[in-house]
Amino acid sequence: MGQHASGVHHHHGYVEDAPLNTAMPAHERPTRLDAAEVLQTPDEVAQWLASTLRAAMGKSEEEVGFTDEWAQWVKFAQAGETITTGLRDGPTISAVAVSEDECRCDTTPLVPVGGKKRSR
Numbered sequence: 001m002g003q004h005a006s007g008v009h010h011h012h013g014y015v016e017d018a019p020l021n022t023a024m025p026a027h028e029r030p031t032r033l034d035a036a037e038v039l040q041t042p043d044e045v046a047q048w049l050a051s052t053l054r055a056a057m058g059k060s061e062e063e064v065g066f067t068d069e070w071a072q073w074v075k076f077a078q079a080g081e082t083i084t085t086g087l088r089d090g091p092t093i094s095a096v097a098v099s100e101d102e103c104r105c106d107t108t109p110l111v112p113v114g115g116k117k118r119s120r
């Protein structure tokens with residue numbers, strides 16, 4: 001305790017091949033599924049939701065822009081909220097807000113580009 005700034009969230013993207021009404025509760029996904037994507041900023045969250053939804057619908061960016069949804073998604077993501085969307089017959093697509101404490105992706109830190117170890 002102490003070092004963590006509470007309220008620091010990022011989002012994990014999950015795609016579950018099930019309709020919304022049979023999909024697992026969003027808060028269970030981080031413990032039961034591997035994140036398809038780790039999303040660090042609200043823009044990344046909206047971007048990922050839009051492209052994943054489009055892929056599920058088989059539509060192009062010209063066909064579905066998600067303009068209204070985009071603003072909502074960014075707002076929710078900024079507030080650290082979990083966003084769940086999807087198609088009626090599946091898949092269920094969700095960006096789950098994960099606090100630094102809950103996050104398991106910390107255990108596999110990103111390798112910095114260039115890969116050189118800095119010594120002090």
Ligand SMILES: [Zn+2]
Nearest residue numbers: 098103104105
């Ligand atoms: Zn994480």
